[in-house]
Amino acid sequence: MSQSFTFNTKIRVSAGDLIVVFQWVASSLYNVFTSSPTDNLGSSYTELSGADVYLGYSYDPLVVTTIPTGVGGAYYAVASTSGTLSVTFNWKAKPRVVPGYAVYVLHGQKFNGNIYYPNSGGQTATGNSVSITTSGLPQTTYHFALLVAYVSNNPCTNALPSLTAQGFKQVLVWGDTCMQVDNKNIYLSDAFLYAYKYSAQDFTFNLQFTYAGTTIYGYAIVLV
Numbered sequence: 001m002s003q004s005f006t007f008n009t010k011i012r013v014s015a016g017d018l019i020v021v022f023q024w025v026a027s028s029l030y031n032v033f034t035s036s037p038t039d040n041l042g043s044s045y046t047e048l049s050g051a052d053v054y055l056g057y058s059y060d061p062l063v064v065t066t067i068p069t070g071v072g073g074a075y076y077a078v079a080s081t082s083g084t085l086s087v088t089f090n091w092k093a094k095p096r097v098v099p100g101y102a103v104y105v106l107h108g109q110k111f112n113g114n115i116y117y118p119n120s121g122g123q124t125a126t127g128n129s130v131s132i133t134t135s136g137l138p139q140t141t142y143h144f145a146l147l148v149a150y151v152s153n154n155p156c157t158n159a160l161p162s163l164t165a166q167g168f169k170q171v172l173v174w175g176d177t178c179m180q181v182d183n184k185n186i187y188l189s190d191a192f193l194y195a196y197k198y199s200a201q202d203f204t205f206n207l208q209f210t211y212a213g214t215t216i217y218g219y220a221i222v223l224v
Contacts, residue, residue: 024072055218
């Protein structure tokens with residue numbers, strides 16, 4: 001992929017709607033990071049946490065080092081005008097691999113400014129799932145949890161790792177098999193999941209994956 005590309009969402013947006021944009025790429029290959037997206041409505045985007053988040057890492061026992069993987073960011077904006085939304089995604093270097101992206105538009109209410117971004121990366125799995133609890137949904141405007149989750153197999157396998165989130169509606173799953181990481185002699189297979197769920201109250205869910213060879217996981221949730 002190039003350093004920027006435009007996605008015509010075909011979503012009709014009204015001024016004051018909340019727009020949340022996710023853009024993640026599988027590895028840290030060639031020092032790829034996201035830059036703030038732009039849109040045709042002139043909206044101003046802010047990156048949650050102020051910087052990209054790494055959701056995983058690869059461990060090379062031969063050189064005893066960790067290389068962060070699964071890098072990306074979540075951004076939000078309040079639409080400044082009305083129209084059909086097109087979002088341009090920007091990267092600080094050419095991704096070299098295909099990123100995954102999602103655009104959410106929330107409308108019908110005035111955004112109260114409460115937005116939460118719990119995240120955790122580079123966790124070593126000890127079983128086939130992990131339990132995650134949200135915090136802050138009752139204080140949000142729209143009561144949606146927007147999830148990106150990541151798992152990686154190291155050493156690599158020749159199949160995309162399975163990845164599901166209990167109770168969430170799946171938007172996109174993608175990844176790669178036996179992908180080289182950061183110009184090192186390290187290869188991993190990984191998978192991303194984008195999904196969402198409505199809940200007026202905080203809830204607990206299981207992030208589920210195939211444990212055989214799946215050693216690292218991470219997630220980030222935008223609570224709006």
